[in-house]
Structure formats: structure tokens, C-alpha cells
Amino acid sequence: MGDLNSILAGFGGQGILFMGKVIATAGLLEGKEVSWLPSYGPEMRGGTANCSVCISSGDICSPLVTSPNVLIAMNLPSFTKFIDTVVPGGTVIVDSTLISKKVERNDVNVCYIPASALAEQSGLKGLANIILIGKLLELTGFCEYLSIKKTIEKVVPPKKQHLIQKNMEAIDIGYNYKG
Amino acid sequence: MEERILMKGNEALAEAAIQAGCIRFFGYPITPQTEVAAYMSKRLPKIGGTYLQAESEVAAVNMLQGAGAAGARAMTSSSSPGISLKTEGISYMAGADIPGLIINVQRGGPGLGGIQPSQADYWQATKAPGHGDLHIIVFAPSSVQEMVDLVENAFDLSDEYRIPAMILADGLLGQMMEPVTIKKSEGGKKLPEKKWAAKGHGHKRAHNIINSLYLKAADLERVINERFERYKELEVKHTRCERYMTDDADVVVVAYGATGRIAKAAVKAAREQGVKAGLFRPITLWPFPKQDLKDIAKSAKAFLTVEMSMGQMVDDVKLAIDCKRPVDFFGHTGGIVPTPQEVLDKILKLAGGER
Known part of the structure; x- marks a missing residue:
């Protein structure tokens, strides 16, 4: 794909910021320019947590994404807040375990994936965010599949090396999910 | 590397x-x-x-x-x-x-x-x-x-x-x-010795005195003049700035910090539409890169200052160019970040002669 201008959004604690870090790091490992900007402040406590992530082959001028070409939503307030900002032709990925509402626009590509339920069923509780990255990868090809593997190895902290395999499983579940 | x-x-x-x-x-x-x-x-x-x-x-x-x-x-x-x-x-x-x-x-x-x-x-x-x-x-x-x-x-x-x-x-x-x-x-980086510093010396030299109090007016004036x-x-030797496509620009956006990069996106977009826009980004705010801006004012037709404030840098831009060109302002304050589109709209208006 061309440049990625994404908004990732959900509740605090769902791993939204980590999801952004994984995506940005994948871009970094491919030698691209990347930026990651979190929402910060009181809205993170209990409300929506979101971050803007850009990957580009050129300079990134505005790290704050206001017109995303990718939206990943992990709760209803975030879905409602950002759905109208997605550019026509953009991609919207919805965790349908947590959001039952459907997209009313017909000018965007929508994917409903029950990421939280898939994580639970596969013994990967807490990795719904990584499943969503797998889906994003399959839909947009924002990086090479191999780069994601390298990324996971890089971003999982040394003390949690046993989680690398689980993260890769989560990527594959998302990547292979056919809804 | x-x-x-x-x-x-x-x-x-x-x-x-x-x-x-x-x-x-x-x-x-x-x-x-x-x-x-x-x-x-x-x-x-x-x-x-x-x-x-x-x-x-x-x-x-x-x-x-x-x-x-x-x-x-x-x-x-x-x-x-x-x-x-x-x-x-x-x-x-x-x-x-x-x-x-x-x-x-x-x-x-x-x-x-x-x-x-x-x-x-x-x-x-x-x-x-x-x-x-x-x-x-x-x-x-x-x-x-x-x-x-x-x-x-x-x-x-x-x-x-x-x-x-x-x-x-x-x-x-x-x-x-x-x-x-x-x-x-x-x-660790090796730093040059500071001979003026007030630190222990075992009575091997005269005391170094570090002080900001000068009760004699003439003394205070002298140290301030020296400073x-x-x-x-510093104003002559150490101003810094980035100039982006300013050589032939009609509208020059002046913006610093995070706003500078947002303005750059707007300038690029304006160029894609055939509008001659440029960006002047001060990297030192004091000393302000006056001379560089003054040089640009010889060819530029209008300036647009973009800030996340109510326009605090505008006067410095006007002074630097001796008010020889109009200086307009666009910004947001209170924590709102301007978007490239907003800056672009303003550039297009100025390029079209609207003020």
C-alpha cells in the first residue's frame, strides 16, 4: 500500500498503544519513516484511548491523523467518534465482539472480525489487538509478513520472550480469518 | 552507524x-x-x-x-x-x-x-x-x-x-x-574545564564569586553591557533556520516546532496545485533569524505565520522584514493542533489576493 495514516482506538487497557507500536516498528524495520502519537490525559482513564500511527516512504509532516485511511476500532465510543473521519476508500476494521453496530457509510471497506472472541477461544486472552494487526496486514499489506515476525521479536520485552509464539499465533489468526 | x-x-x-x-x-x-x-x-x-x-x-x-x-x-x-x-x-x-x-x-x-x-x-x-x-x-x-x-x-x-x-x-x-x-x-562526553566555576580548590587560587547582585548602579550597567x-x-553567529522552497515563493509560511512540519505539508500541497508557497522555519527563536527572513522578503509577496497560539511570533516576523510585506496569521490555541488542510486553505486564499 501507499502511506498508512491510521487511527487505532478503544478503551485503556486493550493494548491500543502497543498495537500502534507494533505497526510503527514494522515500518521502521522496513526503513520507512514512521510516527506514533498517543492521546494522553484524563480521557485515557476509562474513556477512549487512541493513537495515530503513520508509515510513509517520505517525511511525515503531521503525526496527528485527522483523516485516516485506516481505522481500527475496539469499542463503541471510539467507533462513533472516528467513523466519519475515515477518507473515502479507506479501511475500517471493527472488533465485532465488542461493537455490534454496523458501518452506515458505503464508501469505505469494512471488515468485522470478532477479535476478542477469537483471542478468548484460542487461549490468547488479551491479544485481540494483535489479531487485529494480522487482519490489517492481510487487508492492506502495510508491511511484509516477515517484517511482522521480526517486529514481534523486537517489541516483546526480554522478560516476556515466551509470548513471542503467542503473538505470532494471534497475527496468523487475524491474517487467516475469513468473515 | x-x-x-x-x-x-x-x-x-x-x-x-x-x-x-x-x-x-x-x-x-x-x-x-x-x-x-x-x-x-x-x-x-x-x-x-x-x-x-x-x-x-x-x-x-x-x-x-x-x-x-x-x-x-x-x-x-x-x-x-x-x-x-x-x-x-x-x-x-x-x-x-x-x-x-x-x-x-x-x-x-x-x-x-x-x-x-x-x-x-x-x-x-x-x-x-x-x-x-x-x-x-x-x-x-x-x-x-x-x-x-x-x-x-x-x-x-x-x-x-x-x-x-x-x-x-x-x-x-x-x-x-x-x-x-x-x-x-x-x-561520557569530555567537557572543557570551567575556570570560573565555584568549586573546591584547596586555597590554591583566588575565590571565584558567582553572584547576580550589584548594588552600585554603574557596576550593574557595566556587567549588563558586557553581557x-x-x-x-550570538545574534550574528548563531541564528538557525530551515528554508523550504522559499527562493521563488509568493506566499511564505513562517512556522516553528511541530507547527513547522504541519505547515510544510500545506506548502507541499500548495505546490502540487501550482501555487508558489514556501516555508521559513526558525530553529532558533532567540536569536531570531532576522536576516534570512529579510532576504526572503525581497522576493516574497506575503507572509503567513502559523502557530499554536493567538499569534505571538507575528510581530517578530514583521520586525524582521521591516513591515515591507503583509504578514497574516493562522493558528489554533488551547491545545488544538492545526491541520495541513486548514493551513493550505489559508495559503490558497492569500495566493488569490484575499486577506
Whole structure:
């Protein structure tokens, strides 16, 4: 794909910021320019947590994404807040375990994936965010599949090396999910 | 070649300070700069440095003053309301010729204001960083990498001229992660000796006295005049700016810091539409790069200042170009970040002759 201008959004604690870090790091490992900007402040406590992530082959001028070409939503307030900002032709990925509402626009590509339920069923509780990255990868090809593997190895902290395999499983579940 | 890593602005800035030889840090938490202090608290004790969380911003800046007077390369950091508290200490440092680096990761003001990114402390940083006849050196990075690069530069200039320096960042730069390369100095950077510093010498030389109090008016005037000679030299030798497509530009956007990069996107978009726009980005806010701007005014038709404030830099732009061209303003304040589209719309209006 061309440049990625994404908004990732959900509740605090769902791993939204980590999801952004994984995506940005994948871009970094491919030698691209990347930026990651979190929402910060009181809205993170209990409300929506979101971050803007850009990957580009050129300079990134505005790290704050206001017109995303990718939206990943992990709760209803975030879905409602950002759905109208997605550019026509953009991609919207919805965790349908947590959001039952459907997209009313017909000018965007929508994917409903029950990421939280898939994580639970596969013994990967807490990795719904990584499943969503797998889906994003399959839909947009924002990086090479191999780069994601390298990324996971890089971003999982040394003390949690046993989680690398689980993260890769989560990527594959998302990547292979056919809804 | 050092590895390109993904790092948060606040943390990258802190690491860059350590690599520039600063192992004395005095801080106090405040959003959105707390990660600077948090990073220092993890790193400095491991490398024999001093991390001290003071009881207030006032205490922290006075610790900076003390460490600087003793010849240490030292830093404090805060965000807007905290910087207001530090202005007393900054003035004392300026009055006693004590170097040191102050970081301001700006948020919205006045008062407690908000916690989102802002550039509303431009006046404070460039006009009145404390009471009295004084200036401090002010750098305004527009990316995490530039912030890292400017830290060492700020320390070196501050030491060379014995003038406090400030990095004027904002919540956007502090909170975002970007790829960054930090030059590592093995075993710590070697710093030149400060013969003027007030530190123990075993009665082997005359006392060094560091003081900002001069009760005889003539004495105070003399030291201020001498200091202004140094300011003058800084204005001649050490202004910095980025010029992007300004050579043939009709409309030149003037923007610094995070707003500078947003304005660049607008300038690029304007060029794609055949509008001759350019960007002038001051990297030093004091000294302000007047001459470069004046040169551009020979060919440019109009200027547009873009800021995250109500337009605090506008007057400096007008003065730099002797008001020879119209200077318009676009901005947001209170923590709202302008979008490239908004800036583009304004450029197109100006290019079309509308004001």
C-alpha cells in the first residue's frame, strides 16, 4: 500500500498503544519513516484511548491523523467518534465482539472480525489487538509478513520472550480469518 | 552507524542530554513532560549521575543554578505552568552568567490551562524568560531527531557564552514516537574545564564569586553591557533556520516546532496545485533569524505565520522584514493542533489576493 495514516482506538487497557507500536516498528524495520502519537490525559482513564500511527516512504509532516485511511476500532465510543473521519476508500476494521453496530457509510471497506472472541477461544486472552494487526496486514499489506515476525521479536520485552509464539499465533489468526 | 530506534520525544531528549554529558538532572512532574524526569530517574543512578525530584519547580531551577555555578552540565525540565515558576531562577542564572539547559514541553495556558500541545509560551521564552535585561538562547525543534540533535548544541552554546539555554518543545513532540539516531559517546562526553566555576580548590587560587547582585548602579550597567555584547555575537553567529522552497515563493509560511512540519505539508500541497508557497522555519527563536527572513522578503509577496497560539511570533516576523510585506496569521490555541488542510486553505486564499 501507499502511506498508512491510521487511527487505532478503544478503551485503556486493550493494548491500543502497543498495537500502534507494533505497526510503527514494522515500518521502521522496513526503513520507512514512521510516527506514533498517543492521546494522553484524563480521557485515557476509562474513556477512549487512541493513537495515530503513520508509515510513509517520505517525511511525515503531521503525526496527528485527522483523516485516516485506516481505522481500527475496539469499542463503541471510539467507533462513533472516528467513523466519519475515515477518507473515502479507506479501511475500517471493527472488533465485532465488542461493537455490534454496523458501518452506515458505503464508501469505505469494512471488515468485522470478532477479535476478542477469537483471542478468548484460542487461549490468547488479551491479544485481540494483535489479531487485529494480522487482519490489517492481510487487508492492506502495510508491511511484509516477515517484517511482522521480526517486529514481534523486537517489541516483546526480554522478560516476556515466551509470548513471542503467542503473538505470532494471534497475527496468523487475524491474517487467516475469513468473515 | 548508530541504530535507528523508535523513541518517545521526551525520552529521546533525556537520552540525548546524557550523551551530551549532562548527568545532573533536577525535575518535578507535570504533563506532558513527565517522561523526561522518569527516564532520567531510571538512567542517571546507574551511571553515577544525580537525579533529583525536587519539592517544586522553583526548587528544581535553583538546584540547576547551584549545579551550574559549580561547573556541572545540568538540566531541568517542565511544562508551561512549571516554567512560569522557574522564571525567577532563570533570571538569577542569566544575571550570574550561569549556563544550564531548561526544557519546556509546552501545553495550553494561561494558568493551569490544559495539557494538550501548545506554543503559547513564545513570548515568555523569547521576550521575558525572567525579570531584568536578559535573553536566553531558545531552540525550537520540529522532530524528535532534531530535538535530540539540538540538545548537545544547546548545552555547548550555553557553556560557551555562559547564558542559559532553553529547548522550547510542545506536547506533540514530547509524546510522539519517531525513529531516532542518538550519537553515543563512550565513557561520557569530555567537557572543557570551567575556570570560573565555584568549586573546591584547596586555597590554591583566588575565590571565584558567582553572584547576580550589584548594588552600585554603574557596576550593574557595566556587567549588563558586557553581557549584551555576548548577545550581539550570538545574534550574528548563531541564528538557525530551515528554508523550504522559499527562493521563488509568493506566499511564505513562517512556522516553528511541530507547527513547522504541519505547515510544510500545506506548502507541499500548495505546490502540487501550482501555487508558489514556501516555508521559513526558525530553529532558533532567540536569536531570531532576522536576516534570512529579510532576504526572503525581497522576493516574497506575503507572509503567513502559523502557530499554536493567538499569534505571538507575528510581530517578530514583521520586525524582521521591516513591515515591507503583509504578514497574516493562522493558528489554533488551547491545545488544538492545526491541520495541513486548514493551513493550505489559508495559503490558497492569500495566493488569490484575499486577506
